Amino acid sequence: DADVTVRHLTTLAFVKIAHEETGRQELLVQKSAPVLLRLADDSEVAVRRDCLDCVAVLSRSGEGMRALIEIGFVKVIVGRCRKATDGGAPNPVVQKAALMALRQICQNDFGYMEAIECGAIETAVFILTNGDDEMRIQAAYCLAVLTGGQQEKSVALKEGIMESLVMMLHTNMTTEVKTAAAAALMSMTNGTRFPNGDNACKASAVNAGAIDALIPLLQSGIQLELQQGIKHTNSALTVYVTKCMANIADAPKGRKQLQGCVDDLEALSKVSEPLLRKHALIAIERVTWKP
Template identity: 20%
Template sequence: MPAVTMYQYAWDLFTRLQIGGIEFKKKALESLLQLLNDNEKSTPLVAKEGNVGYLISLLEANSQPLIREQAVLAVSVLASSSEDLRKIVFEEGGLGPLLRILETGSIALKEKAAIAVEAITADPENTWAISAYGGVSVLIEACRSGSQPTQTHAVGALRNVASVEDIRMALGEEGAVPVLFQLLISGTSAAQEKAANCISILASSGEYFRALIIQEKGLPRLMHLLQDLSSSDTVEHLLRTISSLSVLDSVSRILSSSTAFIIQLGEFIKHGNLILQQISACLLSKLSISDGNKRAISSCISSLVKLMESPKPVGLQEAAAQALVSLLTVRSNRKELVRDEKSVMRLVQMLDPKNEAVSKKFPLMVVTAVLGGGSGGCRKRLTAAGANKHLQSLAEIEVAGAKKALQRLAGNRLKSIFSRTWRE
């Protein structure tokens, strides 16, 4: 249909919708829904030419049931089509009626209303209005007792609410945390991912929510789910939550002493995506892990060395280096690293002053840790790989840590032009 004709058609549909009787309205809404569903390009035209405010008025409970149902469908399509259209639906007062439908409508209407509410609250500028309509409790109840599609979109809206600091506290006060865990355990994969994301946001926001999560026995639940779930996005959110909880001494002790959890981190470092690798490396570097558990994950050492070469995401190189330094306090792990020719070559290449992809402080930290035990075998392998030349160059330009590493590499018997400088 040509654009001009579509404009006229959309205008005509809304005219019939506003001035016609019940049958006219039904037919106009049927045609409108067909237009919206058949042609994506028609949606902005409908919003521009049509009276969205009048369409929203048909969401009220006093509307004829079939007309109300079709109006909800149309508003849901409009709200979930684009940022501009959900803004129009919000500005025309759509959020309040949609929340009332989510609270009291039929199963089918609740599902469509939940889709629209999730879309509208994707904009933080709109989300604040949720509290004005008492919407937090409505969303929590929809997550608790709604159909699976309703739960999936309602928890998406809760996740959007959690992202807005001014109204986040209402989630705790209205009892969202136990409901989120309920979905995390028994919801659809999409609901699990959104619930995990929401819990992660809450856990990172402060002590209040961390206490609520612990109160719900959240830590053992999260640790168990970490092994059961396969979605990398959901696992990422779970791991972020555990990382946020680890600032608590009691949680840190539990995580540090859990061999199963430590081994899981090692697996993420070896086989996870970059984000999972980064979070896992950060956790490894912060926890007080026993030597036995450090030995149990020695197979991830080469992966950590490789991660040190990656400039993105920001912070990955540092996390990998610090995790390595922690693992290298164990003698057998130091030997494990230097036995791996590729890892040694990577480490030495990172020391090269010409290699600008890696900050020199990270490979210097690792080399110093490798040489920390005074093993002659470690010194020989690093020297054979050319570490001495790069360390001398770094020492000449006074890079922090280079002289110390060079000293250790030489076994504290270095005879060079730098000896006087060190004594001074």
């Protein structure tokens, strides 16, 4: 429709309908995906944003994800995370909506594989350095899922992910930024290098300064326990930190640098929050292991 208001109201209606299961099914029956694909290139920012919000909701189901893949929507979303329709700098509002849609797509097995094929890893690493905090959080959580495989870790490593994640772990960053970065770092350091020695993620993390960035966060967890008690609702960052330390301790250089953290890990192994207690104990075992 040539009327901007009509297009905007239409996309808003799509979003509301998509939040209901029967609504999502009806949108798919009515072949709405091609309409949304056209709206993704609309001249109005609000229309493009609402369109991507709707896509994020549709992608929650396998049927919806398949419909989006069939018409090449995942490639469009990955592209909008980095560039505007004309190839220039993206509008921040649209870019954030695209990143949120990409994060949702990464939760779907079909979408996850398609996103990797469309260059989502390279795009997300780019955002870690070039986006604002909100964008970087979304990109880091995307990478926490996308870098599950060794080949995918290799791609991220070549793009410079370690340096960006370590920067995001700085104590001056918000808890939300640090938590997202620690989640991605946990994924990146959970694996082994290739037989030829490449893809040494644990060593790369150590060389990028990950341990120096993680240690203060471990101490912050202890302070949180002393001040208000660590619970499931506020323990995510500290849990990710202990997981990262356990992973990195598999590298001899990392294990050596982590020796000074044992007392802090032991303190966290006595907290009441069971998941944190569990991973603190695992980290202690890895850090104190002797060949």
